[in-house]
Amino acid sequence: xxxxxxxxxxEIVIALAGNPNAGKTTLFNALTGMxxxxxxxxxxxxxxxxxxxxxxxxxxxLIDLPGLYSLDATSLDxxxxxxxxxxxxxxxxxxDAIIAVVDATNLERNLYLVTQLFEYKIPVVVxxxxxxxxxxxxxxxxAEKLSEMLGASVVSIKASTGHGIDELEEKVGAKIGKREEIxxxxxxxxxxxxxxxxxxxxxxxxxxxxxxxxxxxxEHNFSEKLDRILTHKxxxxxxxxxxxxxxxxxxxxxxxxxxxxLESGFGALNEFVKTKLPEGILADLIxxxxxxxxxxxxxxxxxxxxLFLFISLLExxxxxxxxxxxxxxxxxxxxxxxxxxxxLMSSFxxxxxxxxxxxxxxxxxxxxATIMIAPLMSCSARLPVYTLLIATxxxxxxxxxxxxxxxxxxxxxxxxGIIAAIIVAFALKKTLLKSETPPFVMELPxxxxxxxRTVFQNMFQRxxxxxxxxxxxxxxxxxxxWALTYFPRPAENxxxxxxxxxxxxxxxxxxxxxxxxxxxKKAEDEKQSLALQNSYAGQLGHAIEPYIEPLGFDWKIGxxxxxxxxxxxxxxxxLSIIYNVGKDVDAESDTLTNAIREAKxxxxxxxxxxxxxxxxxxxxxxxxxxxxxxxxxxxETNSWKWTLFMVGYMTVLAxxxxxxxxxxxxxxxxx
Numbered sequence: 001x002x003x004x005x006x007x008x009x010x011e012i013v014i015a016l017a018g019n020p021n022a023g024k025t026t027l028f029n030a031l032t033g034m035x036x037x038x039x040x041x042x043x044x045x046x047x048x049x050x051x052x053x054x055x056x057x058x059x060x061x062l063i064d065l066p067g068l069y070s071l072d073a074t075s076l077d078x079x080x081x082x083x084x085x086x087x088x089x090x091x092x093x094x095x096d097a098i099i100a101v102v103d104a105t106n107l108e109r110n111l112y113l114v115t116q117l118f119e120y121k122i123p124v125v126v127x128x129x130x131x132x133x134x135x136x137x138x139x140x141x142x143a144e145k146l147s148e149m150l151g152a153s154v155v156s157i158k159a160s161t162g163h164g165i166d167e168l169e170e171k172v173g174a175k176i177g178k179r180e181e182i183x184x185x186x187x188x189x190x191x192x193x194x195x196x197x198x199x200x201x202x203x204x205x206x207x208x209x210x211x212x213x214x215x216x217x218x219e220h221n222f223s224e225k226l227d228r229i230l231t232h233k234x235x236x237x238x239x240x241x242x243x244x245x246x247x248x249x250x251x252x253x254x255x256x257x258x259x260x261x262l263e264s265g266f267g268a269l270n271e272f273v274k275t276k277l278p279e280g281i282l283a284d285l286i287x288x289x290x291x292x293x294x295x296x297x298x299x300x301x302x303x304x305x306x307l308f309l310f311i312s313l314l315e316x317x318x319x320x321x322x323x324x325x326x327x328x329x330x331x332x333x334x335x336x337x338x339x340x341x342x343x344l345m346s347s348f349x350x351x352x353x354x355x356x357x358x359x360x361x362x363x364x365x366x367x368x369a370t371i372m373i374a375p376l377m378s379c380s381a382r383l384p385v386y387t388l389l390i391a392t393x394x395x396x397x398x399x400x401x402x403x404x405x406x407x408x409x410x411x412x413x414x415x416x417g418i419i420a421a422i423i424v425a426f427a428l429k430k431t432l433l434k435s436e437t438p439p440f441v442m443e444l445p446x447x448x449x450x451x452x453r454t455v456f457q458n459m460f461q462r463x464x465x466x467x468x469x470x471x472x473x474x475x476x477x478x479x480x481x482w483a484l485t486y487f488p489r490p491a492e493n494x495x496x497x498x499x500x501x502x503x504x505x506x507x508x509x510x511x512x513x514x515x516x517x518x519x520x521k522k523a524e525d526e527k528q529s530l531a532l533q534n535s536y537a538g539q540l541g542h543a544i545e546p547y548i549e550p551l552g553f554d555w556k557i558g559x560x561x562x563x564x565x566x567x568x569x570x571x572x573x574x575l576s577i578i579y580n581v582g583k584d585v586d587a588e589s590d591t592l593t594n595a596i597r598e599a600k601x602x603x604x605x606x607x608x609x610x611x612x613x614x615x616x617x618x619x620x621x622x623x624x625x626x627x628x629x630x631x632x633x634x635x636e637t638n639s640w641k642w643t644l645f646m647v648g649y650m651t652v653l654a655x656x657x658x659x660x661x662x663x664x665x666x667x668x669x670x671x
Contacts, residue, residue: 012060012176013093014053015084017117018101019110020067023129023159027101028064030159056173063095066359069109071116076359085120097123097175099168104134104141107212111204114150118184123175126154127168133448140213149207151183160453223447227322236326243319244414247310249407255302262302263591266295285482288577293478294471296576296592297569300384301463307380308459311349316450320345334422335429337361340370344421347377348414351629355636365433371636372428372646373421375629378414378621381568385620386413388572389613392593409614416621420653477566478573484537485559485577532556532578551619551655552612552662554601561619568625611665618661623654 018024032051049064065084066077080089087094098117102110117124128143135141147154153171157164184203186196230236270291277283314320324341331340339361347354354374361367378386390406397405429435532538533555540562541555548558556578564571572592579595599607624630624647634643 011058012055012096013063014055014060014172015063015065015095015098015122016101017065017068017081017098017113019069019103019106019113022067022101022103022106022110023157024064024067024101026159027099027127027129027157028062030162030165032062055169055176058173058176063092068113070113075361085117085122095122096177097125097172099172100124100126102126102128104128104130104139107141107208108201108204111150111207112200114152115184115200115203118152118182119186121182123178123180124152124183125168125171125175126150126152127157127164128154129157129159131156132158138214142211146207146211149210151181226447230319230322231325233326236322240323240326241411243314245403245407245411247307248410249404250310251303251306251407251410253404255306258302259299262295262299266291266299267591269295281486284486285479288486289479289482290475292576293481293573294475296573297384297474298467300387300569300572301467303383303387304380305459305463307383308349308463309455312455312458313450316448316455318447331422331425334426336369336422336425337363337366340366343370343374344377347374347379350379350381351375351377351626352632355629355632358636363435365429365435368637368642369425369428369433371633372642372649373425375624375626375633375646375650376417376421376424376622378417379568379626381626382413382620384569384572385564386410386617388575388592388596389617392596392608393610393613409617413617413621416618416657420622420657424649424653474567474570474573477563477570478577481537481559481563481570481574481577484540485532485535487536488534489531537578550663551658552609552615554607556599556607557616561625564620564625566627568620571620571625611662611670614665615658615662619654619658621654622650622657624650 016024016028028049028051031053037050051062051064053060053062063084065081068078068081071078071082071085083089084092085095085098098120100114100117102114114124114126126147128141128146131141131143143154143156153175155164155168155171157168159165184200186199230239270287273287273291274283277286311320314323324345327341331337340358343354343357343361345354346357351374354377355371358367358370358374361370386409390409394405394409399405399408533542537559538555541559544558544562545553545555548561553561556575559578560571560574563574575596576592579592579599596608597606601607630643630647633646634640637643
């Protein structure tokens with residue numbers, strides 16, 4: 001994020017408040033453009049987002065508060081918001097005005113927060129979003145009447161087109177420096193907490209009834225009928241499994257062509273560089289290190305894009321909330337709070353935002369339990385590992401004659417992570433984190449056509465982060481891994497037979513020429529294999545081989561496991577480097593899948609089998625192979641004890657599960 005691009009000191013402070021998913025971030029971006037910065041609030045891990053907004057001839061500092069449902073200060077985000085509004089945050093003055101972002105499609109729920117904002121005696125302007133969606137659903141809303149009923153200015157906004165921005169600027173500017181009558185005040189004689197809640201909703205109900213007209217009886221009845229099926233305790237779960245299976249099936253089929261094109265492109269680039277550079281360390285570094293390492297990851301970009309496409313579509317249509325409702329019934333039986341669903345769902349994309357999303361869980365023990373299991377959700381970084389192994393051994397196989405076995409295995413890996421998370425959460429809530437779990441109350445959003453602009457924006461943002469990671473972290477790791485597999489170089493005291501086609505050799509019979517060529521290639525392969533074994537990476541791999549041999553892994557897989565601790569997807573680039581070091585492979589067989597299939601042990605047996613592939617996938621489902629996640633868990637828990645506990649239990653769980661998978665498979669005759 002760029003720093004504030006102005007030398008003018010802001011004269012006023014405006015707070016932007018609203019429920020999650022009410023359009024607050026879109027409005028913040030529309031008002032501030034690129035004049036933004038992100039930091040943390042003092043002493044906590046909550047991000048502070050601030051931007052510059054030109055308010056007429058004045059400069060305003062716009063503070064984007066965390067997404068809130070209320071200001072009861074039961075969660076960290078709510079406490080931070082209260083501190084900002086009361087001027088208790090260091091180096092941040094009390095706001096001169098508040099822009100309350102209100103989703104027109106969820107008016108009553110959103111206005112609850114507005115009634116609380118009124119009590120801080122700061123001028124409030126309501127920015128009404130989603131009005132176009134609201135009207136498409138055959139509702140009518142009178143913004144002027146709503147403004148009259150609330151006693152506060154109301155402006156209809158469409159941030160994506162800029163509609164209403166000028167009016168919002170005018171209304172906010174008019175509020176600065178003025179004292180106003182507080183539109184809503186609680187009866188001070190009311191002491192009962194529930195009575196205060198009813199008092200707020202009574203005020204909101206009157207305002208909504210006078211300003212909103214509903215004409216959606218037919219659509220409402222249709223939604224109810226649809227929910228009877230999609231949220232059914234049995235059929236709803238079957239439909240959810242079917243939706244996930246369809247997503248994985250589509251990811252495999254749609255991504256195949258672009259993945260093949262990317263793989264061919266990187267292969268051609270590798271060959272081009274080899275022909276242009278003289279043989280030596282530099283050429284080996286670029287081809288076997290950088291291109292093989294980074295290219296081995298980027299070929300999975302189409303599948304990452306499709307995964308985020310489907311996640312965004314499910315969220316935008318309203319189905320994701322139905323999935324949360326379905327799974328809450330199951331989660332509550334194992335002691336997990338219903339609010340844990342969204343952090344866990346976010347963890348399917350990446351565990352880092354998933355862990356950060358647990359801030360909305362009020363109970364500290366419920367929040368900690370969710371953090372401890374969030375990394376068990378199969379994040380997008382695991383996807384390249386699953387895809388590589390499935391494509392290598394199971395790509396052409398079908399279930400029931402039409403369903404891809406790869407899609408079934410992919411779903412199975414996600415299911416293993418979910419089941420493991422449920423079991424671990426149950427154990428934690430019965431022992432170390434024992435506490436009562438409060439009930440989960442959630443409003444199901446209306447079914448909507450997805451906003452494709454938002455969907456594709458989210459998809460390409462994620463892709464950009466993936467490419468950035470490949471271009472920075474994975475690039476650095478690839479170079480280090482290449483160096484570990486390349487050095488120390490063996491002494492060049494033994495000549496390797498080389499096959500060249502001279503005029504004399506042309507006279508040899510084809511059988512003799514082929515034999516000489518095979519002998520030369522075999523000698524070269526042995527030389528390269530010996531060099532890899534004697535390298536620093538080889539020495540490290542051999543050191544851990546006795547510990548991973550019961551899992552069916554050899555020392556080369558051991559190197560990949562160690563390197564993938566930095567980031568799970570690095571396993572693919574590590575294997576690319578290990579199986580391509582010093583090799584001249586013809587264009588037709590220059591793929592990692594072929595290298596894996598052809599890898600042999602010293603006794604001539606195959607290193608990789610379908611059972612080995614499944615065992616490695618099981619290990620990756622459960623192992624804590626991500627330094628970034630470890631760092632964020634340490635930050636969010638403020639405890640090395642819980643962070644190391646998470647790493648420890650996940651490592652043990654992964655090892656035991658992989659051991660049982662491999663040894664059980666061999667016992668059943670699948671080895």
